[in-house]
Every structure is written in C-alpha cells, then in structure tokens.
Ligand SMILES: [Zn+2]
C-alpha cells in the first residue's frame with residue numbers, strides 16, 4: 541500500500557465496464573467508457589493505463605470518461621470504500637485509498 545494516492549492513481553483504480561462490451565471508440569478513449577458520450581480535451585477525465593490479458597500477452601489501453609461519469613464512479617467507489625474501511629471511519633486523511641478517492645472526486649468536479 542502506498543502512503544498516499546494521487547487523483548490519477550485513484551481514477552486508474554475505478555472499475556470499468558467489461559472490455560468486450562465497449563465500442564472501439566470507447567476502448568480508444570475517444571468516447572466515455574461508461575456512457576459513450578463524445579469527449580473533448582476539456583471534458584475528458586483519464587482513467588489511467590489499463591491492461592488486458594490477450595492471447596500472446598498483455599495489451600495496454602487508456603480509457604477516458606466524461607466528467608459526469610467520472611464523478612459518479614469516483615463517488616460510488618468512495619462510498620463503497622468508506623463503508624468497509626476502518627481507517628476511514630477513524631480518519632480518512634490517513635487512508636491512502638480514501639484520500640485518493642477524495643482527490644479523484646475533486647479532479648472530476650473541476
Ligand atoms: Zn460518461
């Protein structure tokens with residue numbers, strides 16, 4: 541466990557829809573990985589580098605999301621995490637995952 545987690549690292553942890561359910565534009569980060577909305581540099585939130593197990597090795601892909609979906613997903617992850625994390629009940633600033641997800645929510649909201 542790292543001591544701290546950046547918004548970028550937390551966003552790269554968010555669960556995504558199954559790869560095979562996504563369109564080619566979604567897997568290339570051209571549209572939102574969650575709802576397929578077209579993205580522009582101003583609205584896109586990077587979800588980090590993801591890797592996919594394929595026959596013959598791993599393939600990297602770089603999904604992106606619109607701000608609305610990124611915010612929703614980060615909020616969901618934060619709520620789900622804080623319900624099961626004793627450290628967060630105590631003080632979420634001391635929890636790398638909890639504070640990382642708070643940063644991710646802020647990043648998506650900008
Ligand atoms: Zn979206």
Ligand SMILES: [Zn+2]
Nearest residue numbers: 625628635638
């Ligand atoms: Zn926590």
